[in-house]
Amino acid sequence: MPRDPVAELEAARTTVLDEAGRFVQELEPVLGPSLRAGFERLRLAQPDRVGRLGEPTLAALGAAVDRAIELGVTETVERLRSPEIWVSPLTAPELPPRIDPARPLGVPEWVARLGGSAREGSSLGRLDDMTNRIWVAISAAAKPLDPVLEEFGFRPERRRLGGGSFGVAARTLPQLDPSGAIGQRWKRYRAAYERLTTLAAFDA
Numbered sequence: 001m002p003r004d005p006v007a008e009l010e011a012a013r014t015t016v017l018d019e020a021g022r023f024v025q026e027l028e029p030v031l032g033p034s035l036r037a038g039f040e041r042l043r044l045a046q047p048d049r050v051g052r053l054g055e056p057t058l059a060a061l062g063a064a065v066d067r068a069i070e071l072g073v074t075e076t077v078e079r080l081r082s083p084e085i086w087v088s089p090l091t092a093p094e095l096p097p098r099i100d101p102a103r104p105l106g107v108p109e110w111v112a113r114l115g116g117s118a119r120e121g122s123s124l125g126r127l128d129d130m131t132n133r134i135w136v137a138i139s140a141a142a143k144p145l146d147p148v149l150e151e152f153g154f155r156p157e158r159r160r161l162g163g164g165s166f167g168v169a170a171r172t173l174p175q176l177d178p179s180g181a182i183g184q185r186w187k188r189y190r191a192a193y194e195r196l197t198t199l200a201a202f203d204a
Contacts, residue, residue: 012196013087019189020086026185028077030177031141035069038168049154064148072141079137089132142169
C-alpha cells in the first residue's frame with residue numbers, strides 16, 4: 001500500500017493530543033500544591049514580612065492566596081486544553097500564523113506551520129526549555145498571586161516569563177511534581193511531538 005503522508009501526520013497529531021490530554025489530566029491535581037509550596041518558599045525567604053502580620057491578617061492572606069491559586073489553576077488548565085499549544089509549542093502565541101504560498105494542496109495549515117517552525121527555529125527556545133509555550137502557560141498559574149502578595153507587602157523578585165513576579169511558580173519538574181509522574185508524562189509527549197515534527201519536516 002502506498003504511503004499516505006497526510007494520514008501519517010494526522011495520526012501522529014492525534015497521538016500528540018492524546019499525550020497532551022493525559023499530561024493536563026495529571027497536571028491539574030499537582031499544580032495547586034506546587035503553587036502552595038512556592039508560596040511557602042516565599043514566606044521562608046521573607047520572614048520579616050510574615051512576622052509583622054497579626055492572626056486576622058494572616059488568615060486573610062491565606063484565604064486570598066487560596067482563591068488566587070484556584071483561579072490560576074483553572075485558567076492554566078483551560079489554556080492547556082487548546083490543541084494548538086501542543087502541536088505548536090515553540091511558536092509564540094502573539095506571532096501571526098506562518099502562511100506558505102508553496103504549501104501543497106491538501107496539506108493542513110498546522111502541518112505547514114509545524115514544519116516551518118521545526119526548520120526555522122523558535123523565538124521561545126527548545127521544547128525542553130522552560131520558555132516554550134507549555135511551560136510558560138504552567139508558570140502563568142502564579143500570576144493571580146501577584147496582586148495578593150503585593151497587597152500584603154511581599155517584595156517581588158523579578159518578573160518572569162509567564163510566571164509572575166514573586167518566584168512562586170515551579171522552576172523545575174521536581175518542584176512541580178516531586179513524584180516524577182509529570183516528568184514521565186512529559187517524556188511521552190515529547191517523543192510523540194518529535195515524531196510529528198520529523199514527519200512534518202520530511203513531507204514539507
